[in-house]
Amino acid sequence: RINGQRLWDSLMEMAAIGATDKGGCNRQALTDLDKQGRDLFVQWCEDAGCSVTFDEMGNIFAQRAGKNPDLPPVLTGSHLDTQPTGGKFDGVYGVLAGLEVVRSLNDAGVETEAPLEVAVWTNEEGARFSPAMIGSGVWSGEFDLDYAYARTDKEGKTFGEELARIGYQGKTPAKPRPLAAAFEVHIEQGPILEAEEKTIGVLSGVQGMNWYDLTLIGQPCHAGPSLMETRRDPFMGLHRILDALYKLAAEHAPWARATFGDIRVEPGSRNTVPEKLVLAVDLRHPDQNILDAMDQRFREIAARVADDIGLEHQIRDEWRSPAVAFDANCVEAVRSSVAELGYSNKEMVSGAGHDSVYISRVAPTSMIFVPCEKGLSHNEAENAEPEDLEAGANVLLHAMLKMANK
Amino acid sequence: RINGQRLWDSLMEMAAIGATDKGGCNRQALTDLDKQGRDLFVQWCEDAGCSVTFDEMGNIFAQRAGKNPDLPPVLTGSHLDTQPTGGKFDGVYGVLAGLEVVRSLNDAGVETEAPLEVAVWTNEEGARFSPAMIGSGVWSGEFDLDYAYARTDKEGKTFGEELARIGYQGKTPAKPRPLAAAFEVHIEQGPILEAEEKTIGVLSGVQGMNWYDLTLIGQPCHAGPSLMETRRDPFMGLHRILDALYKLAAEHAPWARATFGDIRVEPGSRNTVPEKLVLAVDLRHPDQNILDAMDQRFREIAARVADDIGLEHQIRDEWRSPAVAFDANCVEAVRSSVAELGYSNKEMVSGAGHDSVYISRVAPTSMIFVPCEKGLSHNEAENAEPEDLEAGANVLLHAMLKMANK
């Protein structure tokens, strides 16, 4: 069993880096604070006897040697970057639970057959640099390195520049190596486990998600003398498209999601009808067929509304992450570990994307969830119970041991 | 009669300062380009024998002496600042038509009894620093100087700093002096004169306008796992409020206006339901009673929608400019000048705010409109016919002479 207190203390120490007034964390990818968080993690891993490397994407790998160095390692990990108004647990918990597994095995003097590895994947959130999960995405072959390096934040700084600047641009190519298995433990970020009073989520997969930029282009004109009837006003299109997309999600309730996290306006002058609105659209569904149908409907809705109002419109596909089914053996390793430990549990699908989505393309993978308070995440008030975090790390320990000693 | 070619040439020379790719002008208030535009105007006025001063708000006054220096001057003027995607005529025409009146009188060797003045009012557009018409507003006592100096642009720079930086912060107090009359000639910025094939608009007043910041505050949460039904999503409120306000404007068609020129989102992350949206709302109506009723309905709509969705909301009154009726004698001076000159014309109310709104509080005031192409303004494609601009300046000349020689 792992040491729940030490895990909690490490979580709180990490949370101090980028701590916000409202009790959350703002430690966005490739900022100075991200560097501080990485440095602390690397220090902890070296103290725990791991050998630490990082690759050209800044993904960090801390390896605890196994008895048989020829066996492919069993990997766990998640991310240390946060949302701008993020919490203390999203991602960080998965990284530090992995470290806690290593520390607990050290305490108990247990050696595994295969090596164990704890990974930190760069820019999982997609908040500073879109898309999400780009560190694991390049590593697993979904994105090119050049594409990743060229991604820009809102100030126009590139991923590549910022990675070099914080000193985490390694020389090792970001590409897959043979792995015996990969696990990731994470807070649920939704309300189901808490509502059903279950301690552990046994994940069978991840829902599909599409990101778009919808641009509506109208005709700027003066807020006073211009007649309402002849305006080509992007806001007149916006409200109808929002309405239709919320209705589309409701048609596919309870699983469909429609989210609008960001909007940009040009020229952005109070007494001028805007020329342009750019809306970030995020559509999700666990069933890839339904998500594809939603994608189709979205395009129809935008085209029809734009046409009605005389707007030009563009839909740019920013990111697509199809629905994922995890590896049956890894899922079974989690299921049997939960049973051994006697935790209440539920089989479920993740609503959020995780690095495991991309890792699952190149290695047998699965995930473990623990409840979080009121299902809140991407919120500074994000919270989780120490006992649940401990339980999740215990499941991780058991599952990793099963796969490392096979 | 004035010299239409010289007026046009001066307009084009001024338009080169801040010229945009699309044929418009971006010469926002208190920028380096605004300074260049002011410098050029001051040079032209000095060349025309005027004495030039500017006050603590950066309002510029170019005076052409009269025979009787004890008589209160007849003033004309408008503004040189533009929208970020503005045109070549909005404001600038009123300033340069005033200069053309002076030049034409010089050419003809005509002296007036009372002095004439051409004014440039600072930051009329309200695009860089809200509210609009703040230079004439302070001068006429609507706003305090401290309030004006503390206004910030989107980068947080203050009006006061920027005014000092460009060297147009004078020592003369910005406060009214006795004026015999004040006139302003402007492009209509709407489609009516063009549609009705009239050359001159004889203005009886200006419609009422209210600016607000509507803030909707929800609960940030994750775009994936968070259930749609329990979200407190500001965008869910936004689309309903937009819909209701467009319907409200339609109820009071054809004169009511509802415009949303700007929107801000926090935290602005693609996969996070926003915490906050701030929408710039501009409501207008020529009848102050109807505008007051619209104001009331706006508050009810926002409160009801916010309540339905569980959002907090705030409405901040950014600016109120009640409906204005111009001075009967000044309107009559314009009307009779138009008749003398034989131009087709229409009596109308301005849909846009103008410096004359504030000047009319402290001096007898009225305005003259000329058509603009397709009614387009606050748009780089803004355009007007040289003959119409010439006609408007002729009307201005006649009206000013009437009042200066009474």
Ligand SMILES: NC(=O)NCCC(=O)O
């Ligand atoms: N776990 C998490 O916050 N992932 C970011 C990717 C997503 O938007 O689901």
Ligand SMILES: NC(=O)NCCC(=O)O
């Ligand atoms: N004329 C003009 O563009 N004025 C700005 C004030 C307004 O929004 O009406």
